[in-house]
Amino acid sequence: MxxxxxxxxxxxxxxxxxxxxxxxxxxxxxAATSQKPVQVIDSIYQYYTNYNANIHRGIYELAELATDAYDGSKDKVAKFINANSMEEIVYVMNTTEAINLVALSWGEENIKEGDHILISEMEHHSNLVPWLLLANRKKAILDYIKLDESKTMIDMESLKEELEKDPKILAISHSSNVLGTINDVKAIGSLAHKHGAKVLVDGAQSAPHMPVDVRDIDCDFFAFSGHKMLGPTGIGTLYAKKDILNSMPPVIGGGDMIRTVEKYACTWNDLPWKFEAGTSNIEGGIGLSAAVDYLNKVxxxxxxxxxxxxxxxxxxxxxxxxxxxxxxxxxxxxxxxxxxxxxxxxxxxxxxxxxxxxxxxxxxxxxxxxxxxxxxxxxxxxxxxxxxxxxxxxxxxxxxxxxxxxxxxxxxxxxx
Ligand SMILES: Cc1ncc(COP(=O)(O)O)c(C=O)c1O
Missing domain, CATH: 3.90.1150.10 (Aspartate Aminotransferase, domain 1)
Structure with missing residues (x-):
């Protein structure tokens, strides 16, 4: 060190x-939002000053520069959390949107009446309300892993009890924004996987502060926000394993997320673009890229x-x-x-x-x-x-x- x-x-x-x-x-x-280094601020200034154009559309040099910068930022973010490739990196607004996307897309497909959804008692509303909404829509059951007597850590006995109900998904924070507790999401996730649950990790408070390796954790989903890790507001990441992303339907339709459109049918674009309809937050991706560079350098x-x-x-x-x-x-x-x-x-x-x-x-x-x-x-x-x-x-x-x-x-x- x-x-x-x-x-x-x-x-x-x-x-x-x-x-x-x-x-x-x-x-x-x-923990609410980080401050921004001049390198991040300048990257956004440079974009608007020198190569502002829409991405994935233009065949002129300006558009190519913007596209390369935006797409390149995904490679960096993929490496930052050790994802397999940028195909597993979906840009969203923030952690909240990332978790909602999972609930709305994966959740709509996979949660049925009577199914169990498991979260913990230490979750941020972002990792609670989307599951509550999903449970209400589907008549599913939302369960909570209790905290231990100290009210600071996950009670492992409670986790094991809840897993006996074979929840379809376990969604848990990596690092609590109130308690400072860091959950052993690798161990918790491995127990959950044995019961067939998918595992979502809310990384809003971990990705900015500690090395994260999604492959080592072996989570199915990992969500985090750019603005808490030196990046601009309005850009966040949903990581998901490629096969899961492939199986998920898009939630928002429009330009860029399609391959072909006929009057009554569409086919979807490749990952991760299938989940990114409309003009992207280009400055956000560029700023996040500069933030990742900064964090990596330190x-x-x-x-x-x-x-x-x-x-x-x-x-x-x-x-x-x-x-x-x-x-x-x-x-x-x-x-x-x-x-x-x-x-x-x-x-x-x-x-x-x-x-x-x-x-x-x-x-x-x-x-x-x-x-x-x-x-x-x-x-x-x-x-x-x-x-x-x-x-x-x-x-x-x-x-x-x-x-x-x-x-x-x-x-x-x-x-x-
Ligand atoms: C643990 C945790 N999860 C989720 C969020 C939501 O992040 P955002 O508001 O960037 O979506 C926060 C924000 O403070 C958080 O601390």
Missing amino acids: KRLDVESIRRDFPILNVKMRGHDLVYLDS GMGNIYAHERDITEYALKRLSEISNVSVFGPDYNSMPNRSGVISFAIEGVHPHDIASIFDSMGIAIRAGHHCAMPLVTELINEAAVARMSFYLYNRKDEVDRAIDAIAEVKKIFKIGR
């Missing part, structure tokens, strides 16, 4: 120079190690403060947890915490984090505050957050 040169990385992110409320910005909300293993280092430091500092609780595995029970730390300060609403942080130039998130069953039912809080780290964060920014907690406690006259 190579220690990150965080100062040089930070110089690539223009936004880190802005002042917020008169302070140097401390951005601790990368090294995903190095990024992961850097975040673990900061997270360990933050957890240690938080554990030294009274009246603060952290929701998620502690470092001893899960040293490989991610850099997402949800916390509460006794007697203070998380929105007040976030407002006071904001007054000190620190951006954190407060709310149910689109995981209401987890936050409101299991953690039993209406909302929690959350800080999340990325490659550009430093330990002194953790110190600023710790100072902000002291300020919150002072304002609300809490503890010592």
